[in-house]
Amino acid sequence: DPVPARQQQLLHLLRDDCGACHGMTLKGGLGLPLTPEALRDKDDAGLLHTILDGRPGTPMPPWRPFLSEDEARWLVSQLKRGLPAPGK
């Protein structure tokens, strides 16, 4: 797992920068919802791939320049688990 300081940064990124398209509450916007319910039946590897390399033909960009695989994997696990309330 990323170190706690990096985890905080990743959570911040998730809410703010992913949230720009997926909504701060991750209930969706231009991008699909990223709530545990919405992702429950989706394959971890597919989600990991989407985060790192984006989805061609859609606005979903590749985050590889900014995230390591481990960090992206951690994000997937967080998304599937549900996020702590903002500010924590």
Place this chain on the structure above:
Amino acid sequence: PATPVPPPSVLRGTGDLGLIIERATGSVQIVEHSGDSALGRVTGLGDLSHAAAVFSRDGRYAYVFGRDGGLTKIDLLTRVIVKRVIQAGNSIGGAISTDGRIVAAQNYEPGGVKLFDADTLELLSEVSTKDEATGTASKVVGLADLPGNRFAFSLFEAGAIWVMDASDPRAPKVTQYPNIGKQPYDGLGSMNGRYYIAGLYGEDGLALLDLWKPEQGVRRILNGYGRGADPLPVYKMPHLRGWAVSDGRAFFPAIGHNSVVVADTQTWKEVTQVPVAGQPVFAMVSPDGRRVWVNFAFPNNDTVQVIDVPTLAVVQTMKPCKGVLHFEFAPRGEEVWLSCRDENRVEVYDTQTFVRKTTLPADSPSGIFFTWRAARIGL
């Protein structure tokens, strides 16, 4: 010595009021730009992790469109919520009609456009964007008001522009313009509502509808402005908002390219592309038409650049703060307000000297909207 500022009171003019969206706390700050100060905070607006606002024609009420589909009417004078309805599952913004009597909301979930009575927020009618064949309702983007109580908007999935005549808001009439290009992501009414222009995510170029000559239909302009180069990944979508036209030129943020595309408004051909510091999100002309201000997507969202219209050159690069999500000019343009989401403040800059005038505390600010919008077409 400075004359003491009299105490702020409820009895005041509304022409200098506005609001700052506090996206993380579900609140808005009511502000005024005569003295650049905050008057109070209104809470209870729900999920504002994307919010836009329009104003009643007297400038007293703001209609805030929240991400959660909440449409909230706020009294800027008494700073209370007058009425709030949840009108959709996921909304992205809206517009108000020429006469100020109809508020239109554009939705991502379940798509479509809804018309509300501006006074009571009573639902008047709903225009569905559901495609009978696929069962998918298109997300609606780029809703802009046009003269004559009309609205234009774009359908993201369907790749279409629709123009709605809401003269009878309970039975609006829709004219559809299909196949305008892939994935329009936003649109604006330009030149006082003469042109409706939609930006395309799925391909280089924009779609333009001349509402003085609707029979000509939608025309594609600025095709191939990427010059065949692979588009960069988009980390935050551009927005087509604000005045985009000055000196016979129109200025558009390029999708997937670090540039602002300049077009001639007579021919709509590309004049040039101005290289900028990142992917532009908003490219807005100041009220005097002299300059275009630009902010950027992640990771350059700490930067703002200023393009000089006569020379089409970047004359100023600033790093005001982290997370500049939006900016708004005072009506005559002598100052611009920048929201600094990651630093919980709003910075007010003098547009002539680029000197910071004031800093206002705000929780995760995003959109900034002033009541002068009430008197403008297409904003």
Place this chain on the structure above:
Amino acid sequence: PATPVPPPSVLRGTGDLGLIIERATGSVQIVEHSGDSALGRVTGLGDLSHAAAVFSRDGRYAYVFGRDGGLTKIDLLTRVIVKRVIQAGNSIGGAISTDGRIVAAQNYEPGGVKLFDADTLELLSEVSTKDEATGTASKVVGLADLPGNRFAFSLFEAGAIWVMDASDPRAPKVTQYPNIGKQPYDGLGSMNGRYYIAGLYGEDGLALLDLWKPEQGVRRILNGYGRGADPLPVYKMPHLRGWAVSDGRAFFPAIGHNSVVVADTQTWKEVTQVPVAGQPVFAMVSPDGRRVWVNFAFPNNDTVQVIDVPTLAVVQTMKPCKGVLHFEFAPRGEEVWLSCRDENRVEVYDTQTFVRKTTLPADSPSGIFFTWRAARIGL
């Protein structure tokens, strides 16, 4: 059933307010255009046999420039006179600065321009137009605000344009442009204050100053638009007010000719002249840019014509009433208010259908001014 008109109250928005000059009684009516009604009358403004008005940036206060040199600050909410000063012997109008802090008055007697603190109406400074050689002070006409707290105005007798930088209102700096043509009678700031254009009474043509390129100085445009024909006697001077530009064209009332002159705003060459029913006084573009409305000098002051901008043809001729002295559009242009001096009323027309919507009683109405002007440059 008709929606009941809500009770008038002091606590209200100001974005839809305005005033009607009642020239013969020295009073103004405070009006609102959301419901098209009069809220109250303020008396004691002195000689309003020529009056113009500007508004504070919050839209709460109106500054009325009266013929007798009276400068009156009116609170549109409580409808009382806040302050009144007699600042000249004969005044013709004024403007308010970009930041709303300075009110400038232009005078016929004793000429010159005076700057006042918008809050207190304290006299800050005075720019004299007295010619040391002749001892004559030029009448000042066509005062318009420009970005950056600047003002442009013209000197009737001296045939000059001056640009004043009032960044320090107690010590304004003036740039003079002499020999711009004979007898400028009015001027306007166009294209959001980029161009200052003065109309010439003493000769055909106009004088244009591009404020983005001040070093180029003043240029004469549309010379000889009368084509050598003798000018008709002028029974009421034209006025260069309101938006004059749309679709890359500028529209000017011709002096001494029954036509509206159309110019291309890129080249400033004459495109055409539109023949109209009399000598035009005001030729103003509606907010959507689609049409130009024109009223006329005596004896055709019972007529209003409408020019279609795309086709440059007169599409409507109306005779609303006798003595149409002035007209003002609602901010988004769906309606226009016409003052009927000789019939003691104001008529409100739908600009799309040309249908009369409302009639308001008023004593000898002349100028009509709405608070949206507070958010516009050059009006």
